[in-house]
Structure formats: structure tokens, C-alpha cells
Amino acid sequence: KAGVTQTPRYLIKTRGQQVTLSCSPISGHRSVSWYQQTPGQGLQFLFEYFSETQRNKGNFPGRFSGRQFSNSRSEMNVSTLELGDSALYLCASSKEPGQGAPDTQYFGPGTRLTVL
Amino acid sequence: DQQVKQNSPSLSVQEGRISILNCDYTNSMFDYFLWYKKYPAEGPTFLISISSIKDKNEDGRFTVFLNKSAKHLSLHIVPSQPGDSAVYFCAAKGGTGGFKTIFGAGTRLFVKA
Numbered sequence: 001k002a003g004v005t006q007t008p009r010y011l012i013k014t015r016g017q018q019v020t021l022s023c024s025p026i027s028g029h030r031s032v033s034w035y036q037q038t039p040g041q042g043l044q045f046l047f048e049y050f051s052e053t054q055r056n057k058g059n060f061p062g063r064f065s066g067r068q069f070s071n072s073r074s075e076m077n078v079s080t081l082e083l084g085d086s087a088l089y090l091c092a093s094s095k096e097p098g099q100g101a102p103d104t105q106y107f108g109p110g111t112r113l114t115v116l
Numbered sequence: 117d118q119q120v121k122q123n124s125p126s127l128s129v130q131e132g133r134i135s136i137l138n139c140d141y142t143n144s145m146f147d148y149f150l151w152y153k154k155y156p157a158e159g160p161t162f163l164i165s166i167s168s169i170k171d172k173n174e175d176g177r178f179t180v181f182l183n184k185s186a187k188h189l190s191l192h193i194v195p196s197q198p199g200d201s202a203v204y205f206c207a208a209k210g211g212t213g214g215f216k217t218i219f220g221a222g223t224r225l226f227v228k229a
Contacts, residue, residue: 033217041221042120042221042222043160043205043219043222045216045218045219092159105162105217106162109157109158109159
């Protein structure tokens with residue numbers, strides 16, 4: 001079956017602009033998580049959605065927001081972009097929101113965002 | 117507050133030898149620990165996991181050891197192969213973090229032929 005897809009793969013924006021990234025999970029997966037990856041910082045958890053509800057949120061400013069649609073597709077939005085927002089944004093899907101044994105997260109290839 | 121730490125940013129190993137990647141954590145309430153592997157231009161892929169009630173889990177060439185008293189886990193790859201060259205992320209979930217998965221900063225493994 002098809003894996004997690006993220007669009008666009010690459011994006012260049014300027015400071016102050018806003019951006020919307022999209023993630024389509026694996027068919028049948030209802031949980032979608034977003035991560036920011038920067039050099040030396042690993043994967044920083046942004047938020048997790050399940051059944052259109054945000055269940056967890058990381059320590060990011062309110063400029064970072066997200067949502068999930070009824071078909072489990074998810075979008076994340078970053079407003080008023082700053083230079084430090086340049087990163088690889090990864091989306092991961094899983095069947096259930098991590099109950100019991102770790103439900104494997106399947107990652108997309110990421111969206112590389114560059115803020116100039 | 118980095119709850120999961122990978123203190124070695126890189127590791128170089130000869131093909132055929134053992135690779136040992138280390139990870140420390142601070143939250144004693146974590147239920148599960150996972151290792152992910154990431155190649156350039158690809159998302160991380162799940163490698164192996166271990167429950168907090170176990171101290172070892174093995175899958176082929178990959179073995180994860182958990183030392184709860186030391187809040188330390190390690191991933192052993194034996195024998196190492198050039199295709200294992202990638203960034204390895206240690207991750208943990210559970211406890212007060214709920215369903216969140218907390219990742220370490222990653223260790224880049226180079227396996228030399």
C-alpha cells in the first residue's frame with residue numbers, strides 16, 4: 001500500500017510569510033504526528049492528531065498550528081515565518097495513537113522548508 | 117528539556133565489526149523505547165523497540181539492551197554492513213508524555229568497507 005506522502009517536498013519562503021504543509025497518511029491510519037528536524041536537535045515533536053482532534057502538542061509557539069480532516073489527511077501551518085523555522089518537517093502516521101505496544105509510526109519523506 | 121539524549125553525534129565502524137549506539141533518558145516513566153533509522157532524503161523508518169519490562173530484544177543483526185536503573189539503552193548491530201550507514205534515532209514514549217514520542221538528536225553511523 002502507498003506510504004505517507006507529504007507535499008510539497010521543498011519550499012522556499014521569506015520571513016514574515018506563512019506556509020501550509022500537507023500530509024496524507026497511510027490508508028487506514030488515523031493518527032498523524034508532525035515533527036521538526038533541525039541539525040543537532042533531532043526530531044522535535046510538534047503535535048499529534050487523531051480523529052480530527054489534537055491530542056498532544058509540543059513546545060512550539062502558537063505560530064505553529066495544524067488540523068486533521070475527516071479522511072485523516074493533515075495540514076500544518078506556520079505563520080509569520082522566522083529564519084529559525086528553516087527545517088525538515090516530517091509527518092508520521094500510525095493506526096492508533098500509541099496505545100499499548102508501540103504502534104509503529106511510518107514517516108513521510110518530509111518537506112524541506114527554507115526561510116530566507 | 118531533552119528527555120532523550122544521544123551524546124555521540126557520530127560513530128565510525130569497520131564492516132563486519134559491532135556497532136554500539138547509546139542513548140540515555142531522564143524520564144523513568146517511559147513505557148517503550150524505539151530505534152529508528154534515517155537515510156538522507158527519506159523519512160525515519162522503524163527498526164526495533166523494547167518494552168520497559170524487558171532488558172533485551174533481538175531482531176536479526178539488531179539487538180537493543182535496556183538498563184532501567186541507569187536509564188540507558190543501546191543498540192547493537194552485529195555484524196555491521198555498509199548499508200547500515202545512516203542516522204539512528206533513539207526514541208521513547210509513555211509516562212507523562214502520553215502518546216508523544218520523544219526523539220533524541222540522532223547518531224550518524226558510518227560503516228567503512
